[in-house]
Amino acid sequence: MNLTTITFLPGGDGHCLYTEAIDLQAIGALEIRRATNIEFCDRTQQWEVRHAQTNSLLFQDASRQVCVAWEYENLQ
Numbered sequence: 512m513n514l515t516t517i518t519f520l521p522g523g524d525g526h527c528l529y530t531e532a533i534d535l536q537a538i539g540a541l542e543i544r545r546a547t548n549i550e551f552c553d554r555t556q557q558w559e560v561r562h563a564q565t566n567s568l569l570f571q572d573a574s575r576q577v578c579v580a581w582e583y584e585n586l587q
Contacts (some may be wrong), residue, residue, distance in 0.1 A: 545563040546563055
């Protein structure tokens with residue numbers, strides 16, 4: 512089972528991986544930023560998870576689904 516964790520800061524802001532499992536807009540206005548980009552690399556024939564701001568490689572695998580699961584487990 513995948514659980515969604517929302518971390519609330521003292522000022523009231525919450526942080527989590529976006530999910531449609533719960534209506535996040537019901538608790539307030541959303542400000543959404545990408546944490547990673549998952550794209551296929553022709554050279555390595557692997558899917559790559561890269562940090563959205565620095566473009567550094569975080570993880571790679573032949574399966575996009577494995578990369579999405581890695582993102583969920585490691586960025587939550």
